[in-house]
Every structure is written in structure tokens, then in C-alpha cells.
Amino acid sequence: MSTSTHTWKRHLLKQAKTLDSLAAVRRWGDASRVRLEESVVLGFYDICKLVGAFLLSPALLHEPVSIIACPARRKEQWLTGGERIEDLYDLSESRPAAHDLLFLCHQAVHNCVFEPWLGAGGTLEGVYLTSDHQRKVAVYGLRLSVLMTLFRKVGKI
Numbered sequence: 097m098s099t100s101t102h103t104w105k106r107h108l109l110k111q112a113k114t115l116d117s118l119a120a121v122r123r124w125g126d127a128s129r130v131r132l133e134e135s136v137v138l139g140f141y142d143i144c145k146l147v148g149a150f151l152l153s154p155a156l157l158h159e160p161v162s163i164i165a166c167p168a169r170r171k172e173q174w175l176t177g178g179e180r181i182e183d184l185y186d187l188s189e190s191r192p193a194a195h196d197l198l199f200l201c202h203q204a205v206h207n208c209v210f211e212p213w214l215g216a217g218g219t220l221e222g223v224y225l226t227s228d229h230q231r232k233v234a235v236y237g238l239r240l241s242v243l244m245t246l247f248r249k250v251g252k253i
Contacts, residue, residue, distance in 0.1 A: 101151050104142045105251045111139035112247035119240060122218045133210050136223055139247050140204035143197065152197075152250065160194035161246060164237040166224070171232050181211045181224055185235040193236070197246075203227045203236055213237055 114135040121128050146152050166185040181187070206227040213222040222239040230236075 101146060101149075104145050104151075108139055108142040108247050109251040111135045111142070112244045112251065115139075115240060115244050115247070119220050121220060124212055124214065124218060129212060132212055132220070132223065133207075136210070136225070136243065137204050137207070139243075140201045143250055144201050144205060146250065147198065147201070152253075156250070156253070157198055158196045160196060161200055162239075162242060163193050163195060163200070164190040165193040165234040166190045166237065167234050168232050181209065181235065184209070185224075187224075187235075190237060195236070197250075200236075200238070200246075203230065209235055211235075213239075 114131065118128065118132055118135070143152070147157065166187045167189055169184060169186055203225050206229070207225045208228040208231055209224065209226045211224045212220055213224050215221040220240055222237055222241075222243065224235045224237050226233075226235045
């Protein structure tokens with residue numbers, strides 16, 4: 097594994113720029129959704145590579161990141177691919193939460209649920225994601241502004 101941070105950080109900053117451009121999207125077709133998921137997953141993969149090479153400080157790894165948690169509607173749910181996120185998780189019962197960078201990396205890289213979090217007029221507010229391990233607990237909402245700040249912060253240190 098490369099011990100140079102330059103390539104991974106440059107790629108992470110590129111993902112933040114892509115997310116910034118997706119903030120202007122108003123019509124969310126398959127191509128936009130794939131581009132969003134690709135940018136988020138690859139950004140967190142970049143962070144994982146930096147973590148694996150011991151190139152990020154423990155303080156940064158364990159710094160709490162503000163998210164929301166929306167509880168699962170059923171504890172024994174099986175995902176077949178046709179469900180709507182609203183059927184699986186109670187988005188109206190969201191509560192503030194905070195998790196560290198490693199937790200978020202796991203949710204993104206091993207996601208089994210990934211949906212854009214859309215606001216009024218179809219504007220991108222953030223993403224909802226959860227890993228297979230957490231799918232029976234909650235789906236996590238990560239605001240776009242928090243995500244871009246996180247990618248830029250790690251990419252510039």
C-alpha cells in the first residue's frame with residue numbers, strides 16, 4: 097500500500113467537487129443517482145485507504161460527525177431491491193446522532209441501502225445510507241454540507 101497521501105487526498109477532493117456539482121441537480125434519474133453513490137462510496141474508500149496506511153490521526157478518526165438516525169420499521173427485514181426507503185425506515189422519527197469517521201466509512205463502503213435525501217423541489221440535502229450490519233437498526237442521514245466539509249477536511253490535511 098502506498099504511504100503517499102497525495103493521490104488519495106486528491107481523489108477525495110475530486111469527489112467533494114462532484115458532490116458540489118450534484119447539489120444543482122433537480123431531476124434525479126438513474127445516472128444522477130449512480131454518480132452520487134459513486135462519489136460518496138469512492139470518497140469514503142479513499143478515507144479507508146488513508147486509515148489503513150495509518151495516515152490519519154486518531155483524533156480525526158474518532159471525531160464525532162453529526163448525522164441523523166431513522167429507525168427501522170421492522171427488525172427482521174429482507175431487502176429485495178424493490179422497497180422504498182419510507183417503507184423500511186421511519187424517516188419522520190429521525191433523531192440527531194453522531195458517529196465517528198470509521199463508522200461512516202463502514203456504512204458507505206458496505207452499504208445495502210443508499211438513497212439521495214431530497215428536499216423541496218428535488219434539491220439534494222444529503223444521503224441516506226446503512227450497511228448490511230446496521231440495516232435492522234437504522235438508516236443514517238448525512239447532510240450534503242457535512243459530507244463535503246468532511247471530504248475537504250480530510251483531503252486538505
